[in-house]
Amino acid sequence: MTVSWSALAERLTGLQPVPEPTVVAILGVVALACVVLAWPVTRMVVTVAHEAGHAIVALLAGRRLTGIRLHSDTSGLTVSRGRPQGPGMVATLLAGYPAPALMGLGAAWLLASGRALLVMALLVVVMAGMLLMIRNLFGLLVVVIGTTLVGLTAWYLQPVHQSWIAYFLTWVLLLAAPRPVVELARQRSRTSDPAQLARLTGVPGGIWILLFGTVTVGSLIAGLGVLAPGVLRWG
Template sequence: MDVLSEVWARILPQAPDVQDGPWWACAALAAALLAVTVPMVWTRVRPAVTIVHELGHAIVGMLLGRRFTGFVVSADMSGHAVTVGPRRGFGRVASTWAGYPAPAVIGALLVQLAFSGFAGLVLLVGVLVLLGSLLFARSLHTLTAVVLAAALAGAVWWWGGPIGAAGLVLGGGVLLLLGAWRHLGAVMSGGRRHDDPQQLAELTGAPAWLWNGSFLLVIAACTGWGALVLMDAPLL
C-alpha cells in the first residue's frame, strides 16, 4: 500500500510553488538551448527527437487503420518506422507526413503541460509509451535509445519532485520544438530519395518543396504556441 500511495502522490496535480522562483524553468530552457546548439551534446540527445518522429509515423498510421510493425533509430541518428497497409491512399500519405511535425506538436504540448501541475502524470505516460514501444524496436541501437529515455523520465518522475518533473517536461518540450527545426533544416538542405518529402512526392505527385512547406507551417505554429505559453507562464 505504501508503494501505491507513493505512485498516486506522483500522479496527482502538483505544480512547483511560485515561491520557488523561476530558476528551474530558466535552467530547463538553458539546457534545451544548449543541447540543440552544441554539436557534441546534440549528437547525444538527437535520438529523443528521432524517436518522437518515428512514433509520430506509427501513431497516425495506427489511428488510420495501418498496422505498426517496428521502428529503427540508426547510429547516424536517422530512423524509419514501418506500418503495413495499402501502398497508397490517405492513410499512407498521412502516416508518412506525420513524422516531421510530431516533435513540434508534442514539444508544444509539453511546454503547455509543464506549468499545469500535471508534469508527473506526463512523465508517467511518457515512460509507459516508451516501454510499450520497446516491443517494436528493431535494432540494438533503437532499444538502447528508448531504454535510456524511459530510464531518465522514470527516474525524474520518481525522485525529482514537482520541480524536477516540471523542469524535465519543459526542457523536453523545448528540445523537441528546437529539434524539429533542426530536423526540418536538414531535410530541406540535403534531402535524400527515401526521406519523407520525397516519398510524399512519389505518393501524391505534389512536389517535395510543398510538403516541406507544410512541415514548416506546422512547426512554426507549434513554436508560436510554445512561445505564448512561456510569455504567460506564472514563473517567468
C-alpha cells in the first residue's frame, strides 16, 4: 500500500476524537499506577525523553552529537562535542530533567485540540532520530521497541484508540517527570547534571535541582489543567 506525502500530511494534521473526561481520568489513574507500581518501565520512558532533551538542545546549540546510551539500570548518557563551557554546554546540561515534563505539557496542548496522531508522529520522529545515535545494544533495543509500538499504534489503530494511547503516554510523561528529580536530590554524584552545572556556572547544584523540580511539578499542574480542567476547579 502506497501513501502520498499529501495524504500522509492530511492524516497527521487531521483531528482525532477527544475522549470523555471520565476516560481521560481513568487513563491518568492507570498511568499513575504504572509510575508507582512499574517504575523501572516508566523510568525508562522518562530516560528516553531525558536523553532526547539533551540531544535536541545540543544540536540546537550547535554542538556535535556523538552518541546516546541507555542502560538496563534506567540511566542514560548523551555525549556531544563542542566548547566545554559557555551557554551551549549549560543549555545542553539543563535540558535533560525538564524534557519529559515539557514534552508531556506540549503533548497535552496538542491532545486538547484533537491532535493525538500528531503527538504519536512526533514521538516516532524523535525516537527514530535517536536510533541514528544510539551506541549500545540495550539502548538500541529499547528505542526500536518504543518506535515500533508507537508507530504501529499510529498506523493501525482506530482514531479513538489512538487518542487513548496518546493520552496515556502524555500522562506517564507528566506524572513520572518529578520522580527522578526527587531521586536526584538524594544523590551526591559529581557527574550529575546539577553538579556539572554548578561547576560551569558557580550556581549551587541545589538551585538547579530546585529549578528542575519547579519545572516538572509546574508542568504537571499545567498539564492537569489542560487534560482534566475540572480537577483544578474550586467551588
